[in-house]
Amino acid sequence: MKFSWRVPGLVASVLIGGQAVSAIDLDLNSTDSIKQAASTAAYGLVKWYTGNNTGDVPGNLPAPYFWWEAGAMFGSLVDYWYYTGDDSYNEITTQALLFQTGPNDDYMPPNQTKTEGNDDQGFWAMAAMTAAEDNYPNPPSDKPQWLALAQAVFNTQATRWDDTTCGGGLRWQIFTFNNGYNYKNTISNGCFFNVAARLARYTGNQTYADWAEKIFDWVSALQLMDENYHFYDGSDDTINCTQVNHIQWTYNAGVYMQGAAAMWNLTQSDTWKQRVLGIINGTSVFFQDGVMYEVACEPNGKCDNDQRSFKAYLSRAMAATAKVAPFTFDLIMPLLQSSAQAAAQQCSGTAGPYGSFGNVCGLRWTQKQQYDGSFGPGEQMAAMEIFQSNLVTKVQGPVTNKTGGTSKGNPNAGSNSGTSPIVYSTISTSDRAGAGIITTLVLIGILGGALWMASA
Ligand SMILES: *[C@@H]1O[C@H](CO)[C@@H](O)[C@H](O)[C@H]1NC(C)=O
Ligand SMILES: *[C@@H]1O[C@H](CO)[C@@H](O)[C@H](O)[C@H]1NC(C)=O
Ligand SMILES: *[C@@H]1O[C@H](CO)[C@@H](O)[C@H](O)[C@H]1NC(C)=O
Ligand SMILES: *[C@@H]1O[C@H](CO)[C@@H](O)[C@H](O)[C@H]1NC(C)=O
Ligand SMILES: *[C@@H]1O[C@H](CO)[C@@H](O)[C@H](O)[C@H]1NC(C)=O
Ligand SMILES: *[C@@H]1O[C@H](CO)[C@@H](O)[C@H](O)[C@H]1NC(C)=O
Ligand SMILES: *[C@@H]1O[C@H](CO)[C@@H](O)[C@H](O)[C@H]1NC(C)=O
Ligand SMILES: *[C@@H]1O[C@H](CO)[C@@H](O)[C@H](O)[C@H]1NC(C)=O
Numbered sequence: 157m158k159f160s161w162r163v164p165g166l167v168a169s170v171l172i173g174g175q176a177v178s179a180i181d182l183d184l185n186s187t188d189s190i191k192q193a194a195s196t197a198a199y200g201l202v203k204w205y206t207g208n209n210t211g212d213v214p215g216n217l218p219a220p221y222f223w224w225e226a227g228a229m230f231g232s233l234v235d236y237w238y239y240t241g242d243d244s245y246n247e248i249t250t251q252a253l254l255f256q257t258g259p260n261d262d263y264m265p266p267n268q269t270k271t272e273g274n275d276d277q278g279f280w281a282m283a284a285m286t287a288a289e290d291n292y293p294n295p296p297s298d299k300p301q302w303l304a305l306a307q308a309v310f311n312t313q314a315t316r317w318d319d320t321t322c323g324g325g326l327r328w329q330i331f332t333f334n335n336g337y338n339y340k341n342t343i344s345n346g347c348f349f350n351v352a353a354r355l356a357r358y359t360g361n362q363t364y365a366d367w368a369e370k371i372f373d374w375v376s377a378l379q380l381m382d383e384n385y386h387f388y389d390g391s392d393d394t395i396n397c398t399q400v401n402h403i404q405w406t407y408n409a410g411v412y413m414q415g416a417a418a419m420w421n422l423t424q425s426d427t428w429k430q431r432v433l434g435i436i437n438g439t440s441v442f443f444q445d446g447v448m449y450e451v452a453c454e455p456n457g458k459c460d461n462d463q464r465s466f467k468a469y470l471s472r473a474m475a476a477t478a479k480v481a482p483f484t485f486d487l488i489m490p491l492l493q494s495s496a497q498a499a500a501q502q503c504s505g506t507a508g509p510y511g512s513f514g515n516v517c518g519l520r521w522t523q524k525q526q527y528d529g530s531f532g533p534g535e536q537m538a539a540m541e542i543f544q545s546n547l548v549t550k551v552q553g554p555v556t557n558k559t560g561g562t563s564k565g566n567p568n569a570g571s572n573s574g575t576s577p578i579v580y581s582t583i584s585t586s587d588r589a590g591a592g593i594i595t596t597l598v599l600i601g602i603l604g605g606a607l608w609m610a611s612a
Contacts, residue, residue: 179525180515182500182543184493190546191240193500196515197540198236198245200503201229203513204533208248213267215252221533223268224276225465226252231283232468232537238290239544239551246293253283254299261300262308262570271334274313274326278347281309282411285354288563289554303358303563306351308570313348314367322397324374328390340397341390342380345371346411353415357422357480358556359565368419372412372431385431385438387412403452407466409439410473417477417484432481436488442470446494447522448542454520464519464534468541471495475545479553489548496542498524503539505531 180196183189204221207214217226233249236242258265263280264272284305286292295301300308316326318340325340326348349371356364375381378397380388387408391397413435420428441451448467453459471492478488498521505516505527517539518528555561 179502179504180500182497184496184546187547187550190496190543191242193496193503194236194240194540194543194547195242197503197517197536197543198233198242200513200516201232201533201536201540202245202248204536205229205248207252213255214248215256217533221461222276223256224273224279225462225533227256227263227276227280227283228465228468229533229537231279231286232472232541234283234286234290234292235472236540236544237292238286239547250293250295253280253287253302253305254295256280257300257305260308260570260572261305262312263305264312270331273329273334273336274316274344275328275341275347277309277313277330278344278351281306281351282347284309285351285358288358288561289354291555291560291562294563300569301564301566303355303557303561303565304569306355307565307567310348310351310355310364310367311568311570313351321393322378322391324370325378325397327393338393339390340378340393342375342387342408343390343405343411345375345380346387346408346415349375350411350415350418353418353422354554357418357554358561359567360422360556360558361567365419365422368415372416375412381412385434386441387438404441405452405463405466406439406442406448406450406470409435409442410466410470413439413470414473414476417473417481421480429481429483432477432484433487436474436477436484439470443491443495444522446491447498447524448491448495449520449522454522459519461532461534464530464532465537466534467521467538468534471538471541471545475541475548476554478548479551492542492545492548495521496546498522499539499542501525502527505529 180193181189182193204217206212206218207216215226216223217229230249230252233245237246256265257263263277268276284302287302288306292302313326316330317324318327322340326344327337328339328341328344329335329337331337349368352364352371353368355361356368378391379400380391386404389401389403389405391400413432416428416431416435420432442448448470450459450463450466453463474488474492478485499517501524502521503515503517505518506514516531517535519530519535520528
């Protein structure tokens with residue numbers, strides 16, 4: 157049940173209608189030019205969002221885009237405001253981030269819980285954490301606060317750590333009745349690690365730092381990350397995680413890089429420095445002539461809707477890393493620059509889903525001059541993130557509660573979640589969410605040993 161959603165008519169009109177639309181003109185020496193490029197990509201991204209239309213649900217992207225990706229998108233829009241100062245989308249962003257918190261304020265809303273994975277919840281938590289770190293405007297005092305929302309997700313996930321198989325780890329799925337409950341995947345543990353590390357840095361609370369160490373050690377011990385700092389997709393607890401699915405995705409490298417950089421910023425230890433440098437080195441598999449690409453699915457044209465957004469998360473993580481771990485700046489900036497320049501060339505499509513608006517961003521930045529005909533929120537989000545990441549020298553960097561952070565925390569947030577019953581709505585299986593939905597689909601590949609490309 158993997159989809160590759162296209163609107164054939166629209167794609168055809170782009171290709172056949174053929175009116176040449178110029179790419180985004182990006183001058184990386186000009187702050188205004190970078191902001192303009194990010195603004196153009198953001199406009200195309202928000203075009204996809206219908207959650208503020210009358211009768212629609214705030215925080216959701218229209219089908220076939222899943223709930224987790226909406227959380228990722230609002231995290232990107234928080235960063236958009238932070239890097240550009242443009243608050244055009246703050247209203248919809250705040251509304252969505254608060255509407256989807258669920259009754260326990262832990263991003264477990266009843267409409268989603270039936271199919272919610274730890275990674276899905278994690279992407280919303282990372283958005284809330286970013287809002288705290290960016291000093292994004294705080295919610296009204298009677299609403300849950302950004303820091304407390306991230307803490308709530310951390311607390312719910314810490315109780316799900318499962319020592320019964322594989323020596324620990326979070327499962328992909330939260331509930332036993334879901335496909336993928338047996339899968340212990342790298343992105344679920346990566347989101348948990350990312351949030352733990354950033355909470356440690358923000359609050360200085362050692363408990364979060366201890367968890368970050370523990371998660372990283374587990375991922376490493378299981379060879380979900382190897383000695384070259386390559387992150388693989390996951391493993392199956394029915395075989396006690398003795399074999400690993402070796403597919404590599406940009407988002408895994410991204411969430412671990414950002415968490416490791418936060419741990420270095422907190423500890424300034426040589427151990428975390430070597431890990432950060434190792435992870436950056438390991439991302440070389442995702443660059444072709446300095447341009448970022450999704451190696452597992454772009455060359456063979458098989459990226460699904462989830463995967464089309466993944467470059468956004470590596471881009472944002474690299475920018476955050478350059479900021480909190482300044483020794484990485486010279487390694488990271490050239491890659492952000494060449495990738496942004498190439499992405500600007502790829503934003504030359506004419507048609508989106510809701511009519512023609514120009515500068516629609518395609519997927520394959522490595523293809524440079526030639527628009528590849530694809531479009532979607534993932535493509536727009538990735539382009540927006542790579543553009544705004546080039547503004548990293550223009551911002552202060554993520555705050556902490558000692559350096560101006562104003563978000564109110566609650567270390568016990570989310571701890572009711574375990575005791576109150578989960579309310580399910582009926583969701584058909586075709587609505588199943590999952591940032592790592594691909595993982596079950598390629599599970600079968602584990603036993604075959606190394607699996608590099610996304611399967612057909
Ligand atoms: C910025 O300008 C300098 C000198 O004016 C030039 O050498 C450099 O290539 C430019 N950088 C970019 C990214 O355009
Ligand atoms: C929803 O928000 C977007 C972005 O702020 C805006 O362009 C659009 O007009 C809004 N739609 C409604 C119905 O308010
Ligand atoms: C849940 O779904 C119902 C029915 O579509 C909708 O009215 C409600 O706003 C949704 N709530 C959330 C938090 O998504
Ligand atoms: C399962 O794997 C863990 C971690 O590698 C190991 O500690 C444990 O002994 C294994 N259990 C069995 C039953 O082999
Ligand atoms: C920061 O958070 C920690 C942990 O919650 C707390 O002990 C400390 O008092 C906070 N510091 C400030 C300045 O608010
Ligand atoms: C960088 O990665 C390559 C291959 O993945 C590896 O051979 C090399 O030792 C790494 N270099 C460093 C400094 O980690
Ligand atoms: C930690 O990160 C902040 C940016 O948020 C930066 O200003 C600071 O210099 C970093 N600390 C070190 C030791 O580099
Ligand atoms: C630190 O975090 C732990 C785990 O959430 C919590 O139990 C403890 O109260 C926190 N300590 C402070 C000082 O906030």
